Amino acid sequence: MMSAYRLLFLCFVTSGIAFFRLGAEPTPTTRGAQRESRATPEEPNITFNAVHVDGPYIAMTFDDGPSATLTPKLLDLLAAHHIKATFFVIGENAAEHPEIVARAAREGHEIGDHSWSHPNFGKMSDDGVRRQLQQTDDTIKSATGIRPTLMRPPYGSITARQKRWIHDEFGYRIILWNVDPYDWKRPGPAVVRNRILKETRPGSIVLSHDIHPGTIEAMPSTFDELEAEGFKFVTVSELIRMATPRQAHVSPQPNEEVPPRAIGSPSPVSSPAG
Ligand SMILES: [Zn+2]
Numbered sequence: 001m002m003s004a005y006r007l008l009f010l011c012f013v014t015s016g017i018a019f020f021r022l023g024a025e026p027t028p029t030t031r032g033a034q035r036e037s038r039a040t041p042e043e044p045n046i047t048f049n050a051v052h053v054d055g056p057y058i059a060m061t062f063d064d065g066p067s068a069t070l071t072p073k074l075l076d077l078l079a080a081h082h083i084k085a086t087f088f089v090i091g092e093n094a095a096e097h098p099e100i101v102a103r104a105a106r107e108g109h110e111i112g113d114h115s116w117s118h119p120n121f122g123k124m125s126d127d128g129v130r131r132q133l134q135q136t137d138d139t140i141k142s143a144t145g146i147r148p149t150l151m152r153p154p155y156g157s158i159t160a161r162q163k164r165w166i167h168d169e170f171g172y173r174i175i176l177w178n179v180d181p182y183d184w185k186r187p188g189p190a191v192v193r194n195r196i197l198k199e200t201r202p203g204s205i206v207l208s209h210d211i212h213p214g215t216i217e218a219m220p221s222t223f224d225e226l227e228a229e230g231f232k233f234v235t236v237s238e239l240i241r242m243a244t245p246r247q248a249h250v251s252p253q254p255n256e257e258v259p260p261r262a263i264g265s266p267s268p269v270s271s272p273a274g
Contacts, residue, residue, distance in 0.1 A: 046167045049176035051239045053203045056230050059239045060085040061177065062210035063114055063152065063274060066093050066100040070216050075104060077216075081223045083233040084108050087210070088152040088175070091116035091136030098143035105144035110235035112150035112175060113137055122157040129162060133170060150175050150236055156274040175236055177207035177274075181218075184209055189218035197225050205236060207274065 051059075065071045066089060078085055087104055089111060094101045105111055115121070115132040124132075133151065141147045151172035158166075163174050181187075181195035192215055196206055208215050226233075234242070 045173075046163055047174040047176065048205065048236075048240060050178040050201075050205055051203045051243045053239065053242045054244055055232065055242070056202050057232050057234050057239055057242055058200055058202065058204045058206060058226070059234055059236045060206050060208070061088060061112075061152070061175070061236065062086070062208055062215075063088045064090055064093070064118065065210040066097045066104070067211045068097055068100070070213065071097075071100050071104070071210050074210050074216050074219065075100075075107060075109075077219055077223070078109070079107060081227070081233075083223060084110070084235050084238070085233065086110040086112055086150070086175075086236045088112040088114035088150070089136070089140065090114055090118055091132070091139050094136065094139045094143060098139070101140065101143040105146060108235075110150065110237055111140050111144055111146070111148055112152055112236070113140065113148045113170075113172065114152050115154050118154040120155055120157045121153045121162060122159055126162075126165065129166070130169070133166065133172075137170065149173065152176070152274060154274055173240065175205065177205045179204045179206040181206075181208055181215075183212055183215040183218070186212055186214050189214045189221075192218035193222045193225070196222050197229075200226065200231065202231075203239070205239070 060083065062071075062074065062085060065087060071087075087101075087109055089101060091113075101111060113133055113136045116135045117132065119128070119132065121129050121132075137147060149171060151166065151170065152175045153162075156176050158174060166172055166174070178201075179196060179199040181192045181199075183192045192208065196208070196218075200206060208218075210216065
């Protein structure tokens with residue numbers, strides 16, 4: 001049995017080493033804070049591509065709508081499953097079909113700002129980005145009565161500086177994703193479903209698009225399977241509210257400022273990922 005003295009000595013040595021190691025770091029306080037939140041110091045709690053949660057909660061997100069035909073179909077399906085989702089709408093489409101946006105909000109779904117016409121923010125002036133977001137913000141407000149608090153940049157393309165000023169001016173959180181079925185490539189419903197099932201974990205933010213028929217076709221069995229695995233569906237804002245203190249959000253992907261779909265894509269214009 002270990003004597004109390006030896007135990008004390010060991011404790012002293014261990015904490016001494018820990019202290020020495022910390023002391024040897026250039027800026028222990030900053031590094032400690034970084035480890036704690038897993039965020040880069042300049043963008044705490046602004047950007048999310050997944051959320052660290054204790055339960056089996058996930059957020060399904062649907063981008064680039066509303067579509068006159070497909071979004072109502074999806075809303076019927078979500079209602080039948082009692083699933084709450086998040087729609088990142090294009091301002092132009094929302095202005096054309098405000099009644100669909102209003103229905104989605106009324107039925108408990110969250111509406112986020114996905115720009116007015118789906119440009120690449122990373123290559124735009126601040127004023128251009130501001131107009132894209134404000135027009136869409138106003139359109140969502142007039143359709144639903146509620147201003148959005150979430151924004152998803154088209155193609156996931158946004159600079160760290162843009163994130164900060166957009167957050168400061170609009171109060172938006174920047175929502176990316178960690179599950180991507182590449183449904184915009186229209187690989188067929190079975191592939192879309194299988195990719196989502198394979199990658200989804202508790203806290204996942206799942207990206208897909210309610211403007212592709214195959215995506216909507218994939219959803220009934222996707223929802224069935226996810227439910228069978230025990231997942232519970234919440235909106236993105238609900239998911240963020242569930243974040244556990246440790247690792248409240250995941251750091252941005254290192255390459256997120258490059259439009260993910262533009263790389264090696266033969267036709268970036270027709271590939272509206274994000
Ligand atoms: Zn998009």
